[in-house]
Amino acid sequence: xxxxxxxxxxxxxxxxxxxxxxxxxxxxxxxxxxxxxxxxxxxxxxxxxxxxxxxxxxxxxxxxxxxxxxxxxxxxxxxxxxxxxxxxxxxxxxxxxxxxxxxxxxxxxxxxxxxxxxxxxxxxxxxxxxxxxxxxxxxxxxxxxxxxxxxxxxxxxxxxxxxxxxxxxxxxxxxxxxxxxxxxxxxxxxxxxxxxxxxxxxxxxxxxxxxxxxxxxxxxxxxxxxxxxxxxxxxx
Amino acid sequence: xxxxxxxxxxxxxxxxxxxxxxxxxxxxxxxxxxxxxxxxxxxxxxxxxxxxxxxxxxxxxxxxxxxxxxxxxxxxxxxxxxxxxxxxxxxxxxxxxxxxxxxxxxxxxxxxxxxxxxxxxxxxxxxxxxxxxxxxxxxxxxxxxxxxxxxxxxxxxxxxxxxxxxxxxxxxxxxxxxxxxxxxxxxxxxxxxxxxxxxxxxxxxxxxxxxxxxxxxxxxxxxxxxxxxxxxxxxxxxxxxxxxxxxxxxxxxxxxxxxxxxxxxxxxxxxxxxxxxxxxxxx
Numbered sequence: 296x297x298x299x300x301x302x303x304x305x306x307x308x309x310x311x312x313x314x315x316x317x318x319x320x321x322x323x324x325x326x327x328x329x330x331x332x333x334x335x336x337x338x339x340x341x342x343x344x345x346x347x348x349x350x351x352x353x354x355x356x357x358x359x360x361x362x363x364x365x366x367x368x369x370x371x372x373x374x375x376x377x378x379x380x381x382x383x384x385x386x387x388x389x390x391x392x393x394x395x396x397x398x399x400x401x402x403x404x405x406x407x408x409x410x411x412x413x414x415x416x417x418x419x420x421x422x423x424x425x426x427x428x429x430x431x432x433x434x435x436x437x438x439x440x441x442x443x444x445x446x447x448x449x450x451x452x453x454x455x456x457x458x459x460x461x462x463x464x465x466x467x468x469x470x471x472x473x474x475x476x477x478x479x480x481x482x483x484x485x486x487x488x489x490x491x492x493x494x495x496x497x498x499x500x501x502x503x504x505x506x507x508x509x510x511x512x513x514x515x516x517x518x519x520x521x522x523x524x525x526x527x528x529x530x531x
Numbered sequence: 532x533x534x535x536x537x538x539x540x541x542x543x544x545x546x547x548x549x550x551x552x553x554x555x556x557x558x559x560x561x562x563x564x565x566x567x568x569x570x571x572x573x574x575x576x577x578x579x580x581x582x583x584x585x586x587x588x589x590x591x592x593x594x595x596x597x598x599x600x601x602x603x604x605x606x607x608x609x610x611x612x613x614x615x616x617x618x619x620x621x622x623x624x625x626x627x628x629x630x631x632x633x634x635x636x637x638x639x640x641x642x643x644x645x646x647x648x649x650x651x652x653x654x655x656x657x658x659x660x661x662x663x664x665x666x667x668x669x670x671x672x673x674x675x676x677x678x679x680x681x682x683x684x685x686x687x688x689x690x691x692x693x694x695x696x697x698x699x700x701x702x703x704x705x706x707x708x709x710x711x712x713x714x715x716x717x718x719x720x721x722x723x724x725x726x727x728x729x730x731x732x733x734x735x736x737x738x739x740x741x742x743x744x745x746x747x748x749x750x751x752x753x754x755x756x757x758x759x760x761x762x763x764x765x766x767x768x769x770x771x772x773x774x775x776x777x778x779x780x781x782x783x784x785x786x787x788x789x790x791x792x793x794x795x796x797x798x799x800x801x802x803x804x805x806x807x808x809x810x811x812x813x814x
Binding site: 345383385387388395 | 690694699700701708
């Protein structure tokens with residue numbers, strides 16, 4: 296049984312129909328990449344999973360349980376972590392406080408591996424910035440804080456929406472290595488991205504989303520070996 | 532000095548109002564009614580409790596608790612239904628609450644003004660700079676910095692305070708991090724109601740407890756919150772003291788225009804800093 300599955304999902308933003316009969320599966324321990332152009336439906340897919348934009352029809356199945364229509368905080372407490380595209384750190388809270396509000400307080404004490412110390416090991420720069428207000432961090436530091444903050448909830452599946460967007464090349468490379476370490480730790484991830492180079496080593500499988508539909512799915516190796524696919528769906 | 536005391540009552544009411552607005556985005560017009568209920572509960576509690584020195588202090592504790600319960604019932608029973616609705620609907624609902632609570636208070640306590648005796652230990656007066664000054668006001672003034680400090684500690688040194696400050700900026704994100712924001716709304720509303728109740732209970736021995744005190748305090752607290760900046764804790768404190776002093780001195784110096792003066796200052800603040808003295812501009 297897949298850890299996470301979307302089954303025939305149809306999602307609307309108000310009156311506009313965004314996702315059409317979208318299905319995908321995520322197995323425990325794998326990194327699944329959602330690729331597609333701007334406006335293809337990647338963000339909506341991620342928001343559908345976490346419950347911020349619940350699907351109109353279709354199911355979001357986490358460990359065999361349909362969580363479609365659950366409030367986001369319940370979905371989070373069942374084990375899904377969400378790293379939003381626009382970072383959305385709390386600018387008026389310090390780095391330490393940003394982490395603290397996201398700390399896992401639910402579940403009968405079965406806290407996972409992630410503590411403030413552990414996330415500081417992964418992102419050492421945040422330790423130096425611990426007493427600084429979130430709003431004073433650079434873009435790259437904010438991106439790291441967003442990921443660190445979500446890890447504090449000890450998710451089983453981490454959803455990342457365009458983590459490399461708007462970052463300097465050097466920062467993107469650092470982030471890629473950090474996500475690589477997360478993958479090595481066994482964390483399951485869903486990575487929505489436009490930047491194929493960023494995910495080519497991280498990802499195990501690829502879904503290409505276009506106009507709210509899955510147009511292609513295969514292993515990362517097969518996808519990389521087929522430049523035609525990339526040209527058809529991703530080239531600008 | 533009495534101006535500072537009035538400022539203290541105003542601070543308690545307006546910081547609760549500002550807190551509720553900051554987190555839930557509801558402008559709670561019934562906040563003045565909570566203050567009034569706090570004062571009326573004080574009347575009854577002081578009557579009912581045995582005539583002992585501790586009775587006053589127990590009443591001072593129980594009255595805000597009663598108002599907190601009222602706030603909880605209102606939040607869970609009514610406000611939850613309208614968070615996602617038009618702000619106008621929210622104003623209409625909380626305005627309706629003013630009328631409902633006012634009527635219920637009239638039914639329960641009758642139309643006559645009530646008064647609360649000051650506790651025996653604080654019934655006299657002390658001399659401050661050669662002027663007689665009611666001892667009770669000394670208590671109020673002593674309590675003010677303590678309450679402000681306690682609130683500061685809650686907001687800046689507890690996880691609950693962090694959640695509140697985070698919620699004022701981005702509620703949706705907070706929910707997406709596993710925080711039960713609906714429960715936080717209730718807690719904040721109950722806490723804000725208790726602060727208004729405490730303000731009313733503390734003020735009861737210094738004023739005539741009467742129907743209509745809800746409207747008076749609401750108007751002034753509203754000015755305080757707007758001047759200080761909606762959602763700003765320090766802003767409410769400074770602006771409450773300012774407004775309290777202004778009201779007392781205004782009535783002495785130029786009685787005819789003291790109310791106008793209040794609104795004139797609010798207008799100036801709104802023109803120069805629309806987000807208030809210590810508030811943050813909306814992004």
